Amino acid sequence: MLPAGNGGTIELVYMQMYAPTTLVPARDFWTLRYTTTMEDGSLVVCERSLSGSGGGPSTASAQQFVRAEMLPSGYLVRPCDAGGSIVHIVDHLDLEAWSVPEVLRPLYESSRVVAQKMTTAALRHIRQIAQETSGEVVYALGRQPAVLRTFSQRLSRGFNDAISGFNDDGWSVMAGDGIEDVIIACNSKKIRSNNTAPNAFIVPGGVICAKASMLLQSVPPAVLVRFLREHRSEWADYNFDAYSASALKSSSCSLPGLRPMRFSGSQIIMPLAHTVENEEILEVVRLEGQALDEGLLSRDIHLLQFCTGIDEKSMGSCFQLVFAPIDELFPDDAPLISSGFRVIPLDMKTDGAPAGRTLDLASSLEAGSTTLQASGGADDCNLRSVLTIAFQFPYEMHLQDSVATMARQYVRSIVSAVQRVSMAISPSRSGLNAEQKIISGFPEAATLARWICQSYRFHLGVELFRQADEAGESLLRMLWDHEDAILCCSFKEKPVFTFANEMGINMLETSFVALQDLSLDKIFDEAGRKALYSEIPKLMEQDDDGMLVVAKLGHG
DSSP, rough: OOOOOOOOOOEEEEEEEEOOOOSSSSEEEEEEEEEEEOSOOOOOEEEEEESSSOOOOOOTTTEEEEEEESEEEEEEEEETTTTSSSEEEEEOOEGGGSSOOOTHHHHHOOOOIIIIIIIHHHHHHHHHHHHHHHOOOOOOOOOOOHHHHHHHHHHHHHHHHHHHOOOOGGEEEEOOOOTSSSEEESHHHHHHHHOTTTBBBSEEEEEEEEEEEEEEEHHHHHHHHHHHHHHHTTOOHHHHHOOOOOOOOOOOOOOOSSOEEEEEEEEEEEEEETTTSSSSSEEEEEEEEEEEETTSOOOOOEEEEEESSSSOOOOOEEEEEEEOOOOOTTTTTTOOOOOOEEEEEEEESSSSOTHHHOHHHHHHTTSOOOOOOOOOOOHTTTTTTEEEEEEEEEEEEEGGHHHHHHHHHHHHHHHHHHHHHHHHHHHTTTOHHHHHHHHHTSSSHHHHHHHHHHHHHHHHHSOSSSSSSHHHHHHHHHHHOOOOOOOOEEESSSSSEEOOOHHHHHHOOOOTTTGGBBBBBGGSSSHHHHHHHHHHHHHTTTOOSSOOOOOOOOOO
């Protein structure tokens, strides 16, 4: 910082900008900033990039960034005679859109996106602080607004750190398993000590992050994020939440699956704070656990959760669900390890979830003929967005590889669950109900339908349908609407349901999304399980290409 005339100052500023998704590199800036106070008391800050691309504190770390240019920008704060002030902000950036995939260029070319992401976000933040300072906003649990705001910022910063994975912050990419759909990175700097930040952990190892991004078509971002928030059991595994939560209370981590616990399906959301326009919401979520062993006590898990863009009329450029395990005492200096979802629209229009859209997603994913009513027309069907998923797990040094493998598999399962949910809430297939949308979205669904019909004809000598020559989606519709329950299982280590038609889902009292989480042995008593497992070896010894098991289940 250097002094300038009229009491002003000049600064050389190196700034790093987080990447919004794993599909693009982060940006950095090397700027000159001038700050001064005018005679009328106005505060002026002017800033622009310096010429050349080699400036900055570390040339080595700059290789992870694309150097962007800040054209003359800044802000002016003018005092008002009656009190208060007026803020003017100018953001003028060249984010080097040529360096990103064409489908993502709207994030870097559109002035509207820059305005929503930076300019209006800054104005909302200023207004929120002003209202909190004046006492217009009162929050629950007796917490000071500044403390709750700090929690929100820490959750967001931790999530951004995980997505961008800056080398300067200790992140390094680990070797993959040959399939590059999920990126695994580790950070050994996030260790609790007297000199580290509150986001560090007491685990003598570090943090593993598994992250992935994918493009979504015809999926309203606000609807997707709301569903993920309200129906956690459709995609989350309670044992993984318990694994991360255990690091808050001990200096060691045990791998998921060692404790016979499960999620009861009940979650209680307790609001803490929200911005004036409900663009951002901070809340505590309590997940109720159930012990599978009667000798163990059930254990609840508490999550601190930060949501953006889920309001019905949200016009934001980013829709997020970010959360972290937290101690039930909720201390102000609680360490946070952020995980979650971010959906960014790529089309420059308002979110395709107008007020008239039916949002009864719970019933739409249950068995039945409920469909989602779309009032957005063609705009809803042409929505494009990019979804980024990042989950972090603490690890001990000797368990690093095991935790990395576990994290990769877990994120892949979440990606599959999100794909199924996205098919259900997409308005582009309004002729099908929720489950039909899901199953018809996979190419193997038509093949499975054909195999079922062939197996039925081979073993019983009759056609399952009168129109035996039907194929493709038409056959799938007939199978789905059949008056009898049709169930398919894969006989591996444990029999697991792979398909059920509408009558089958009604009989099992579940949803198609949750079907694969329902193992076959859960619907039998002990005698039934023994009888089932005694028949499996006999079935597996058969040489038939297809087989059909006909059984009658008593259903009380």
